[in-house]
Amino acid sequence: MLKLLKEIFRTGEATVKYPFAPLEVCKDFRGKPEHRAEACIACAACTVACPPNAIRMETDTAAGTRTWSINYGRCIFCGRCEESCPTGAIRLTPDFELAVGSKADLTRKAVFTLEECACCGKPFAPAKEVDYVARLLGQSARSTEEADRLRLTVSTCPDCKRKQDVHQIALMGIDRQMDRELETTP
Ligand code: SF4
């Protein structure tokens, strides 16, 4: 008996007080991903990186919105969303208490406005993403005019860009044809 008591005193407390006291987790513990909509640009990088499709995006061009959502019931806490996010808008936290009363409470959403194309006015990409790309490109621009031109390019939808390219190629073809005719004219 004395031997047992000695062993108990030597070992100390072998259990933790959780849930009556907070449970301390290790430094790199991967818990609930926390999303900050104010830092998010709705670029969809996390939706591509998320292995179990816990993060999704739905684009509604008629309403001019893109909805980002996370379903904590599907999350496997791998941290790939955090690694892929260019703005640090999603980070894993030490929070592991995810129990909810209703399944719907496991989903969080954020709604973003789509930018309207500078040429045709059709909503095509999240306004915050367009602004982010324009600011990044603007940093490498050599003049304000170049920065404005780059902003106009990123504010143009893919359909309009394609039409502009086709138009430019056609003009180049006409130019070449005229050059050839001038060369052959005696
Ligand atoms: S931690 Fe992994 S599974 Fe969970 S939302 Fe992020 S990428 Fe998806």
Ligand code: SF4
């Ligand atoms: S990767 Fe980051 S910025 Fe892009 S949609 Fe996900 S949380 Fe938002």
